[in-house]
Amino acid sequence: MPDTLPVPIADGLICPETEGNALFASRERATNRLCFPARPEDDPRYERVLLPRTGRLWSWTIQRFRPKSPPYAGPEAFEPYAVGYVDLDGALIVEGRLVDVAFDDLAIGMAMRVVPLPFEMTDGTLRTSFGFAPDKGVGA
Amino acid sequence: MSEDVFIIGAGIHPFGRTPGLSGLQQGVFAVRQALERAGLAWRDVQFAFGGSDAAGNADTMVSELGLTSIPFINVANGCATGGSAMFGAYSTIKSGEFDLGLAVGFDKHPRGSFSPLPADWGLPDWYGETGLMLTTQFFAMKIQRYMSLYGITPHTLGAVAEKAFANGVLADHAWRREAVDMDTILHSQMVSDPLTKFMFCSPGEGAVALLLASGRKARELGLPAVRLRAAAVRTRPPGSFEVFSPALDLERGGSPTSVASQAAYDMAGVGPEDIDIAQLQDTEAGAEIMHMAENGFCADGEQTAWIAEGRTRIDGSLPVNTDGGCLACGEPIGASGLRQVYENYVQLIGQAGARQAPGRLRLGYSHVYGAPGVSAVAIVER
Numbered sequence: 027m028p029d030t031l032p033v034p035i036a037d038g039l040i041c042p043e044t045e046g047n048a049l050f051a052s053r054e055r056a057t058n059r060l061c062f063p064a065r066p067e068d069d070p071r072y073e074r075v076l077l078p079r080t081g082r083l084w085s086w087t088i089q090r091f092r093p094k095s096p097p098y099a100g101p102e103a104f105e106p107y108a109v110g111y112v113d114l115d116g117a118l119i120v121e122g123r124l125v126d127v128a129f130d131d132l133a134i135g136m137a138m139r140v141v142p143l144p145f146e147m148t149d150g151t152l153r154t155s156f157g158f159a160p161d162k163g164v165g166a
Numbered sequence: 167m168s169e170d171v172f173i174i175g176a177g178i179h180p181f182g183r184t185p186g187l188s189g190l191q192q193g194v195f196a197v198r199q200a201l202e203r204a205g206l207a208w209r210d211v212q213f214a215f216g217g218s219d220a221a222g223n224a225d226t227m228v229s230e231l232g233l234t235s236i237p238f239i240n241v242a243n244g245c246a247t248g249g250s251a252m253f254g255a256y257s258t259i260k261s262g263e264f265d266l267g268l269a270v271g272f273d274k275h276p277r278g279s280f281s282p283l284p285a286d287w288g289l290p291d292w293y294g295e296t297g298l299m300l301t302t303q304f305f306a307m308k309i310q311r312y313m314s315l316y317g318i319t320p321h322t323l324g325a326v327a328e329k330a331f332a333n334g335v336l337a338d339h340a341w342r343r344e345a346v347d348m349d350t351i352l353h354s355q356m357v358s359d360p361l362t363k364f365m366f367c368s369p370g371e372g373a374v375a376l377l378l379a380s381g382r383k384a385r386e387l388g389l390p391a392v393r394l395r396a397a398a399v400r401t402r403p404p405g406s407f408e409v410f411s412p413a414l415d416l417e418r419g420g421s422p423t424s425v426a427s428q429a430a431y432d433m434a435g436v437g438p439e440d441i442d443i444a445q446l447q448d449t450e451a452g453a454e455i456m457h458m459a460e461n462g463f464c465a466d467g468e469q470t471a472w473i474a475e476g477r478t479r480i481d482g483s484l485p486v487n488t489d490g491g492c493l494a495c496g497e498p499i500g501a502s503g504l505r506q507v508y509e510n511y512v513q514l515i516g517q518a519g520a521r522q523a524p525g526r527l528r529l530g531y532s533h534v535y536g537a538p539g540v541s542a543v544a545i546v547e548r
Binding site for chain 1: 278281282283284290291292293294295296297298299300303306307308310311314355356357358359360411412413414415416
């Protein structure tokens with residue numbers, strides 16, 4: 027991960043070699059089934075894989091009130107945010123925040139890509155989480 | 167030959183907020199009411215299954231009800247606690263082990279949304295920390311996609327909520343007892359798009375007790391009774407879409423509801439077309455709509471016409487959530503599933519008062535759903 031990105035919010039979540047633009051998953055060797063988040067790397071039943079970086083919005087909503095803490099660890103000041111599931115090209119449908127998009131522009135089927143998401147914790151420290159942003163290079 | 171199982175009595179502590187009583191005390195209230203209405207005493211009860219999600223151990227209610235040394239089994243099964251308690255009581259009588267028992271569920275939740283901890287659900291901390299672990303988001307995204315696939319509009323969501331509050335006015339155990347008009351529902355505060363404040367139920371308080379008996383015992387007592395034709399609890403199949411899912415399989419599958427529903431129809435030897443009245447999980451207005459299809463009552467997308475025609479109102483061809491459901495009664499997790507069975511019981515024996523559904527009601531269907539993907543279905547027959 028480049029110096030500009032804060033420490034990841036969890037290990038084994040975001041691939042550091044992709045500048046935060048790809049997520050890890052695990053493939054169960056026996057069934058080929060993918061699971062996210064990735065299993066611990068030392069679990070011999072799974073192999074670690076990278077999920078596709080792009081996909082289509084599968085569903086979405088807007089979180090209009092501040093979630094309770096715990097478990098929420100964001101800042102006290104609250105701004106509504108978008109959440110959605112993105113069907114990552116032929117692999118898995120993954121949930122995450124939707125960023126760089128006006129709420130009114132959200133539409134099921136729109137092209138999205140994985141992006142790193144700086145996340146401010148309650149104590150003011152920054153971590154890198156992930157989100158999905160419109161993939162402008164692809165037509166809807 | 168296994169025993170037939172009947173519900174021979176039922177009691178309820180009004181849902182809502184009761185600051186002076188603990189959840190456990192509301193449970194005791196419901197048990198006493200069930201016994202009193204049936205003309206039975208606590209010493210007549212041979213065993214009990216009971217539980218709450220957040221209001222303590224059911225078996226401690228023996229200190230108030232009486233130390234009769236009966237087996238009292240605590241059930242802790244999240245949203246299916248009530249359904250699992252009833253399944254336990256049903257199976258016990260069916261096996262022939264005992265012939266009169268109790269299923270009780272109660273709860274008391276603080277105001278506001280539930281605040282689950284990721285580790286309790288086998289999830290990493292970041293999932294909760296970053297604001298993804300909310301049941302409201304799940305329900306909103308499930309109905310959002312369903313609306314997009316089947317052309318359902320916010321107006322249909324509003325009609326479901328409007329019906330719930332209208333029914334709640336008529337139900338003496340309901341929490342919300344004032345009608346809310348469509349305009350208010352649609353334009354109230356947006357909680358999680360497309361669902362507004364009046365389209366969501368709230369965690370609350372309440373308790374329900376059901377007395378179950380064998381066929382022989384029921385005949386001996388001669389009480390108003392309904393036969394429990396099916397009680398099925400099922401967890402999620404592959405490819406379902408559930409609360410608290412960081413990812414979903416590409417290959418979409420059924421739901422715990424569709425599996426539990428089919429199991430219950432098979433047990434009862436009836437189909438959805440035979441059902442006269444239904445209580446369906448309505449955590450929010452969209453859940454009632456989707457659960458109409460998942461339980462086999464209509465095809466995906468037919469809900470728009472069903473609801474516009476008033477088919478699910480109390481005077482419709484299939485009354486749904488005749489006491490206002492979770493939307494009007496709130497959701498005390500441990501009691502919620504048993505409230506649905508209580509409602510079918512009083513409807514089928516003709517004691518539902520102002521909200522009594524017209525005509526002869528033979529088969530009542532109830533369905534509870536919750537995290538992390540569990541459904542319980544019961545079918546009762548008068």
